[in-house]
Amino acid sequence: MRTIITMMIIxxxxxxxxxxxQSKIRRKRTWIIDSFSIEExxxxxxxxxLGTINVEREYLVFFFITGRxxxxxxxxxxxxxxxTGEVLVHKKVDYEAYKNLSFTFEARNNLFxxxxxxxxxxxxxxxxxxxxxxxxxxxxxxxxESAPQGILVTTVAASDLDDPNTPNGxxxxxxxxxxxxTDNVEFYIxxxxxxxxxxxxxxxxxxxxxxxxxxxxxxxxxxxxxxxSTSTVVLNIIDKNNNLPRITNHTGPARIKERETxxxxxxxxxxxxxxxxxxxxxAKFILHGDPENYFKIQTDPKTNEGILTVVKIVDYEDKMxxxxxxxxxxxxxxxxxxxxxxxSRGLWDVETDPKEFNVPYNVTINIEDVNDPPEFVTPIKxxxxxxxxxxxxxxxxxxxxxxxxxxxxxxxxxxxxDKNNWVTVNQExxxxxxxxxxxxxxxxxxxxxxxxxxxxxxxxQTGTGTLLIHLKDVNDNVPLxxxxxxxxxxxxxxxxxxxxxxxxxxxxxxxxxxxxxxxxEGKWKIVPISGITARLDKQxxxxxGIYEIRxxxxxxxxxxxxxxxxxxxxxxxxxxxxYFTVQLSFSAIWIVIFALLLLPGALLMTLQFCxxxxxxxxxxxDFPGHLIKSNIEMPGTDCEIPLHISQLLMSQSKVKMxxxxxxxxxMLHNGLHGSSATSVENQMFGNFHLRPSIGHxxxxxxxxxxxxxxxxxxxxxxxxxxxxxxxxxxxxxxxLLLQTSEQEHSDYKPHSYAYEEEPDxxxxxxxxxxxxxxxxxxLDILTNLNVRFTSLAAVCRPDLMSPT
Numbered sequence: 179m180r181t182i183i184t185m186m187i188i189x190x191x192x193x194x195x196x197x198x199x200q201s202k203i204r205r206k207r208t209w210i211i212d213s214f215s216i217e218e219x220x221x222x223x224x225x226x227x228l229g230t231i232n233v234e235r236e237y238l239v240f241f242f243i244t245g246r247x248x249x250x251x252x253x254x255x256x257x258x259x260x261x262t263g264e265v266l267v268h269k270k271v272d273y274e275a276y277k278n279l280s281f282t283f284e285a286r287n288n289l290f291x292x293x294x295x296x297x298x299x300x301x302x303x304x305x306x307x308x309x310x311x312x313x314x315x316x317x318x319x320x321x322x323e324s325a326p327q328g329i330l331v332t333t334v335a336a337s338d339l340d341d342p343n344t345p346n347g348x349x350x351x352x353x354x355x356x357x358x359x360t361d362n363v364e365f366y367i368x369x370x371x372x373x374x375x376x377x378x379x380x381x382x383x384x385x386x387x388x389x390x391x392x393x394x395x396x397x398x399x400x401x402x403x404x405x406x407s408t409s410t411v412v413l414n415i416i417d418k419n420n421n422l423p424r425i426t427n428h429t430g431p432a433r434i435k436e437r438e439t440x441x442x443x444x445x446x447x448x449x450x451x452x453x454x455x456x457x458x459x460x461a462k463f464i465l466h467g468d469p470e471n472y473f474k475i476q477t478d479p480k481t482n483e484g485i486l487t488v489v490k491i492v493d494y495e496d497k498m499x500x501x502x503x504x505x506x507x508x509x510x511x512x513x514x515x516x517x518x519x520x521x522s523r524g525l526w527d528v529e530t531d532p533k534e535f536n537v538p539y540n541v542t543i544n545i546e547d548v549n550d551p552p553e554f555v556t557p558i559k560x561x562x563x564x565x566x567x568x569x570x571x572x573x574x575x576x577x578x579x580x581x582x583x584x585x586x587x588x589x590x591x592x593x594x595x596d597k598n599n600w601v602t603v604n605q606e607x608x609x610x611x612x613x614x615x616x617x618x619x620x621x622x623x624x625x626x627x628x629x630x631x632x633x634x635x636x637x638x639q640t641g642t643g644t645l646l647i648h649l650k651d652v653n654d655n656v657p658l659x660x661x662x663x664x665x666x667x668x669x670x671x672x673x674x675x676x677x678x679x680x681x682x683x684x685x686x687x688x689x690x691x692x693x694x695x696x697x698x699e700g701k702w703k704i705v706p707i708s709g710i711t712a713r714l715d716k717q718x719x720x721x722x723g724i725y726e727i728r729x730x731x732x733x734x735x736x737x738x739x740x741x742x743x744x745x746x747x748x749x750x751x752x753x754x755x756x757y758f759t760v761q762l763s764f765s766a767i768w769i770v771i772f773a774l775l776l777l778p779g780a781l782l783m784t785l786q787f788c789x790x791x792x793x794x795x796x797x798x799x800d801f802p803g804h805l806i807k808s809n810i811e812m813p814g815t816d817c818e819i820p821l822h823i824s825q826l827l828m829s830q831s832k833v834k835m836x837x838x839x840x841x842x843x844x845m846l847h848n849g850l851h852g853s854s855a856t857s858v859e860n861q862m863f864g865n866f867h868l869r870p871s872i873g874h875x876x877x878x879x880x881x882x883x884x885x886x887x888x889x890x891x892x893x894x895x896x897x898x899x900x901x902x903x904x905x906x907x908x909x910x911x912x913x914l915l916l917q918t919s920e921q922e923h924s925d926y927k928p929h930s931y932a933y934e935e936e937p938d939x940x941x942x943x944x945x946x947x948x949x950x951x952x953x954x955x956x957l958d959i960l961t962n963l964n965v966r967f968t969s970l971a972a973v974c975r976p977d978l979m980s981p982t
Contacts, residue, residue, distance in 0.1 A: 214265065216302040218273035228300075230255070231263035237289045245281025247300070252276060256300070258283075273304040274339045278867040306346035308339040309405030310396035317411040323384045323418040326425065326511045327525050331365070331376040331413055336396040338405075346397035354393040354408060355454035360386050362517055364526075367394065375409060379525045382514035383450055384417040419458035419508045420515065421451040425484070426541040433544045436494040443473070443543055446484035449803070450507055455511040466503040466538065473543070475504065486541075494547040495581050503538045503703040550633040552589045553580040561644040567652060573601065576608035576643045578632045588635055595629035600647075603630055610645060618649035619680040626648075653685035656739045657710075657731040664714075664743065667750035668722050672715045674707065675743065677731050684734050694740050702727055702745075714745070722749050 214229050231241060240260045247255040256279065257266045271279070279300040285293045312334060319332045340346035351367050351374035355427065363380040374394065390413040397406035428618075430444030452458035463475045463484040471492040477483070484504065492500070514534070519527035554576045563573065578589055593603045602613045610628065626647040633640050657677040666673045678685035687709035693702060702725075703715040725745045732738030 186596055188960075214298075215301040215303050216267060216279070216516045218305050219270050219307055222270075222777035225257070225266040228265045228267045231258070232329050239293060240286045240288075242284045242286060242299070243281050244284075245279075246276070247271075247279035248281055252279075255279065256281065261684045273302045274308065275339065276302055278302055303576070304341040304344055304346055306340060306400030306403050306405055308346075309407045310336045310338045310349040310398055312336045312394075312396060312409035315409055315703075317409065318414070319412070320414045320416055321382065322416045323382045323420060324515070325382060326530075327379040327381070327528060327892055328377060331378060332411060333373055333375045334367075334409060334411065335373045336407070336409075337372055338398055339402075340398065342834070344404075345401055347398070348745050349398040349406075352395045352397070354395040356393075357391045359386050362386060363390075364520075365390070365392055380517050380520075381528055382516075383420070384415045384453065386420070388415050388417070389413065390415070394574050396634070398436075413884055417456050417458050419452060419510045421458070422512055422534055422536055423450040423459075423461050423508055424536065425504065425506050428539075428541060430486075431775045432490065432541060433546060434488050435546045435548050437491045437548065437550070439488055439491060441488055441592070443486045443488055444541065445478075446475075446486070446504060446506075446539065448482050448484065450508070458511045461506050462509055464505040464507070466505070467501055472500065473502065473777065475589075488543075492545055493550075493581070494545045495550070498545050498547075500543040500545070502541050502543060504541065505536055505538050507536065549639060550581045552634065553640055554578050554632065554643040557642065558644045558646070560648065560652060562648045563616075564652050565616050565649040566652055567612050567616060569612050569614065571612045573610045573612060573647065574612070574645055576603075576630055576632070576640055576645075576835035578608070578643075589632045589641075590635070592631045592633055593628065594631050595627065600626065601628055601645075603628075608632070616647070616649055617654075618651050618682075619655065621649065651682040651685055653681055653733065653735050653737050655680040655685075656737055657686070657689050657733055658739075659731070659741050659743060662742065662744060663746070665746045665748065666716065668720075668747050669750065670716070672713050673745075674711055675714055678710065678712045679733050681733065685737075686733055688734060690730075690732040690736075690738070692730045692732075694730050698727055704729065708864055714743075716747070720747060722747050785909075826905060939970045 206287055214226065222853050226573065241258050241263050242260065243256065243258045246252070248257070252271065253273075255267065255269055255271055257268065258264065258914055259266070279302065281298055281300075283298045285295075287293050292776065313336065314334075317332050317334055319333060321329075324648055334351065336349065336351075338347045338349055342348065343663050351369050353365055353367055353376075356365055358722070360383070362383050363378050365376060365378045367374045370376075376394075392411040392413065394411055395408045397404055426449050428444045429447070429449045430442065432444050434441055434443055446463070450459050450462045457480065460479075461477050461482050461484065463477065465473060465475050465486075470490065472488060473486055474489045475484050475486045478485055484506065486502075486504075486709050499836045514530060517526055518529055521527070559574055559576075561574055563571075576591060580589075590605045591603050591608045592605065593601070598614065598616075600612065600614050600616050602611050603609070604611075608630070616626070626649065628645040628647065630643045630645065631640050632643065640717075655856045657679040660676045664673055664675060677689055679689070688706070689710060689712075691704045691706050691712045693699075693704055701717050701720050703717070705713045705715060707713050723746075725741045725747065727745060728740055729743055730738055730740045
């Protein structure tokens with residue numbers, strides 16, 4: 179321990195002396211540093227001495243290094259002996275990651291003060307440890323079969339991570355292999371730095387090779403070791419038309435019947451070595467020897483056959499056969515390429531001008547004769563005649579011929595179109611006559627069409643002829659007023675009127691307007707405005723009212739007629755007030771009607787709220803013509819309700835029916851003299867009965883076969899009709915029916931309501947007392963009515979107007 183302390187003291191004293199000496203004396207120092215380099219991927223063994231930093235010194239110095247390769251990435255590659263200055267390498271360094279190692283060298287004295295600081299760079303030596311790498315392992319492209327030699331196929335590119343300034347980082351391209359190998363093409367590559375362009379020479383042939391696969395190799399120029407890699411180029415050939423199509427045969431009868439259309443005549447078979455379904459394989463046919471276009475040829479898209487079809491009627495008499503010539507080609511143009519000479523340098527000698535041509539395919543189409551229809555010498559005829567031509571006038575004559583000599587026959591003429599039935603046609607001669615007066619104004623364009631058929635006797639063949647009749651206009655129409663009535667305000671001075679003439683120029687406008695009535699002088703004046711219109715001027719002496727004005731209107735030829743124009747002159751200043759008054763009157767009428775409609779509803783609502791039972795009995799305003807059920811007795815049917823109904827009186831009258839029978843009717847009176855309320859039947863005759871109806875001013879007598887109506891006013895004057903009393907009686911009857919029908923009453927005593935015995939056996943004590951006056955209805959009372967009601971009664975019941 180003492181020894182260590184003693185050495186530290188001596189060292190400290192030595193440092194102080196050295197520093198002191200340095201402050202007084204400047205000494206020369208010499209550093210000797212060799213140029214260092216490290217080869218990448220050195221196999222070792224590690225560590226090994228890279229070199230030594232020597233220094234001439236007169237004092238003790240310690241060495242230190244810091245930076246890349248020591249304490250910075252890549253760490254722990256280098257170290258230095260602090261006393262001897264030896265630099266050691268501890269592990270491999272990759273050139274592609276670090277091209278050099280830069281660090282700082284320091285020399286420190288015995289006091290650890292920096293004596294000198296120096297930057298040091300160690301170069302990393304590249305070795306050929308990387309092969310060239312292609313940008314893609316597979317290149318795929320397409321090229322037309324017709325592409326000329328020398329055209330660019332595709333371009334490849336590669337790169338090498340080694341030092342590009344050394345042979346290790348440079349490389350060259352080569353074509354290692356071509357699959358398949360053909361004698362018609364050769365590929366080559368041209369290099370430009372790190373890219374290679376691929377070309378070909380010769381002629382591409384899809385039929386020999388639809389696809390080429392090239393193996394491209396990139397090899398570096400390393401001295402000791404050469405690295406290389408490969409990439410694949412796939413070249414797809416698009417088939418083009420380098421093979422001509424050829425017609426090999428045909429199928430089908432090659433025979434048609436005359437006048438036959440839309441029939442397949444034959445099919446042409448084609449051979450083509452190009453790719454099936456491609457435009458270079460699809461056939462396109464060209465037809466020769468058919469200037470009239472009787473035939474058409476199309477391609478079957480599935481079989482590539484040519485289909486020959488007849489599309490136009492062929493006449494056997496014109497030609498018994500047709501000779502056709504057919505050529506075939508493809509949808510795309512044909513090309514040719516043939517290798518003549520192969521050379522080692524430059525492009526090959528090839529021939530591209532096609533020398534092959536298609537030979538036309540000839541075919542004969544035979545025509546079969548059939549019975550032809552008649553042919554009109556002139557199928558369409560046009561004539562010009564004046565309208566209103568006399569009936570029976572000969573218009574035109576149709577003539578036909580039979581083109582057949584073998585099937586000659588006779589024909590008759592039939593009219594098939596004549597909308598207005600204006601003409602007749604002679605079936606034997608074909609003459610067309612006027613049948614009715616022809617009016618040009620009935621036509622839109624002035625032309626009338628008549629179609630005539632010439633039919634063979636056996637009705638199998640028909641020919642068609644057309645007659646176009648153009649009608650010339652004659653002046654058979656006079657101008658007529660468009661409107662026969664006009665209105666104008668009294669404050670206005672004039673109004674316009676117009677006329678129309680169905681004739682054409684010059685038989686129509688301009689019109690002449692003349693006032694025919696002398697009474698219009700000083701009141702009205704007419705002034706022509708244009709060809710068809712005129713202005714009617716009103717003088718100041720014309721006031722509100724309706725005026726009839728006679729006007730003569732003549733056309734351009736002086737043909738005209740006198741017409742009456744009704745002019746209504748009104749005071750327009752009163753129209754607004756009149757309209758308001760009418761509107762007010764209608765509104766008042768509707769209010770009254772609405773109030774009358776609400777009255778029955780209000781009464782029914784009052785009855786609804788006054789009743790005690792929810793289910794009310796329905797009062798039938800009808801009496802059946804037979805006995806009703808009598809076993810309807812139930813609790814409450816004998817309700818006793820005080821009624822304020824006046825005693826009704828009944829009078830009887832005898833009515834004579836239209837069928838000859840008479841009927842005794844009873845009229846109910848409310849106790850007021852001369853007022854009739856309603857009536858009921860006193861006796862039943864068959865199914866006859868009277869139906870009294872509230873609100874209807876008549877009584878209706880009905881049976882199964884007859885219904886008659888009789889006005890209630892026939893019994894008395896309408897002004898004496900007691901509507902208030904009858905309405906009160908009817909309301910009391912309705913209230914009686916709305917009482918609780920199922921409530922028991924203490925005064926209920928069983929009794930009979932109906933008897934099935936004979937009428938004479940019915941006990942009198944069980945019948946209610948009914949007072950029936952013996953007064954007979956006197957028909958003479960009807961004669962006291964006014965004339966209007968007497969006429970109405972005579973129309974309704976003429977039998978009541980005569981004595982019974």
